[in-house]
Amino acid sequence: MPAPIPEDQRETVLDLARSGHPRNEVARLSGVSPASVTRICSAAGVTFDRTATAVAVEARVIDMKQARSLLASGLLDDIAEARHRLHRAGEAREFFDLARSVSVLTNAHVRIASVDSTDQGVEEARSMLGNLMAGLASVWNEQQDDQQQPDEGIPQ
DSSP: OOOOOOHHHHHHHHHHHHTTOOHHHHHHHHTOOHHHHHHHHHHHTOOOOOHHHHHHHHHHHHHHHHHHHHHHHHHHHHHHHHHHHHTTOOSHHHHHHHHHHHHHHHHHHHHHHHHTOOOHHHHHHHHHHHHHHHHHHHHHHHHHHHHHSOOTTSOO
16 A cells, blocks of 8 residues: 655645646646545545646547548548459459459448538438428318318308
């Protein structure tokens, strides 16, 4: 079991955290593990500003989206090259191998491209169909009401 953290070191941790340093920086500057920094600060009611973390995560998400886009584009180039070779294949085995390569590359491209696709068009279509159905139901209900109520002035 590790030795308890001295009180002066605990105060250093709290002072650094209260002054706005991120948790890992507090750990590095105070010589205390990040887990201990978290426990010390939690016990004292000191929290860390996560704004920088959120910004870093958002930037990483954007970077990964760009990397996937570049990879998907490269796969399209690979598919075109494999198709070019496919049309010039001399033997059946070569043709079969190239056709399988085109299929594998195409599936990989579709999977990667679908990660960042939006369903906005699908949602718009669903909304439009929902509105259409509501309008048709309203007209149908009016017609049913008209058929059930006899017109006044017309003898039965």
